[in-house]
Amino acid sequence: MINKKKIVYTLLLSAGFLLPGVRSIAQSLSLSLPDAVSLAIKNNRSLKIAGLDIDKAGEEVRVARSLSLPSASIGGQYLHYFVMPAFFGFGDNGGGDKVPYSRIGGRDQIAATLSVAYPVYNPSARPALREAQLNQHARRTNQKYNETEVAAAVKRIYLGMLVVKERLQLQYESLQRNEKALQDARSLLAQGRGLRVDTLRAYTSVKNLQPDILKLNYALQVGKQQLVTLIGIDSLQDIQLTDSLSLAKDEQIPTEEVIYEEAKAQRPDLQILAINQQISDQQVLQAKAQRLPVVSLIGQYQVQSQAKGANFFDAYWPSASFAGAQVVVPLFSGYKNQARISQAKINKDQSVVRLTDAQQQLKTEVTQVIANLQETFERMKTQVQVKETAKLSYDIIQYRYSKGVASRLELTDAELALTTAQLNYLEAVYEYLSARIELDRTRGRN
Structure with missing residues (x-):
């Protein structure tokens, strides 16, 4: 009969010899959050496409400038x-x-x-050149907006992966506690000092944790693939996150007025709407120039x-x-020039309304962001207390169980309460940090 333990030992030993070679072929990339954001801004493919639009706008400027050249x-x-x-x-x-x-x-x-x-004398030349320059400026501003969105997406995915890693750690710790409880229950059942229902309950708890761990491992793989795609590196490149979930001490939540004024001055999408108004002015001048000699x-x-x-x-x-x-x-063009002038004026009116509407929506967005930030901050503080209380309760019941005072059911309930409190705290931290990321995006920061 084949000895299964020897086969497993041989396979593990072979893997141990092969593993260094595998590491040398596919070395992992250590990645901090600032590094991930920097790589994404440099290598993200959508940002590269937007960068080519800036180059195209530069060529449009050269075309417009040619109207004044021989x-x-x-x-x-x-x-x-x-x-x-x-x-x-x-x-x-x-x-x-x-x-x-x-x-x-x-x-x-x-x-x-x-x-x-x-x-x-070409009356269309100057407004055409100015419009082309404004278009180029708008595309550069749009590039900044895209960078802000990509940076926010990278931060969310990176943060989500950190949370998944922490949840995995908590689930593994819970699994170890439940496996220890299952061993104790089986031992007590064999000695005739335990109930079969306690063993079944411990066995069920262990088996319920295994699918969750598998799901979290798959979620971590998907998150890595999403992050690799965003930062624009080889999809086969393995990455290792070097940062951890941490909260800065004495973080202060800014007021709505401060955030609104900062966002109104720095948000690239609002700047683009303001530039569109200037573009509409130049289009009006170009349409009027069609009437001049x-x-x-x-x-x-x-x-x-x-x-x-x-x-x-x-x-x-x-x-x-x-x-x-x-x-x-030009004498008569079938009312074409008048229609172009009217069309350009309508475009300008639309751009004014769009900017006003965007500023009003920004007020609502800032209010929502600040509210989310305050709510998640308070919930996080509450979850800290709940987690500490659940840990203290578990330690007490575990001590009482070791002395034969508490039952196995009480210990199982305390372990479940501890795991739930830890996961709720982790979720509160994630939502608070996500609200911080949204705050930076609302401000127009990378």
């Missing part, structure tokens, strides 16, 4: 006539009311042109030639050139 172009043309074009007024084929014509020139014609234009200096130099059989080497190449000014005055 432009030059070179053009060329080659034509082959199967039937030469007609020139009226020449020849002797006229008669009566008919105008004579003649076909002259070469069947192969070529021309090259250099054209230059410089806009001396455009003045440009123009010049052209052209060489051309005609030949028979495309023999341009022996042909003449006369040139022509000119320079002058050009004025384009």
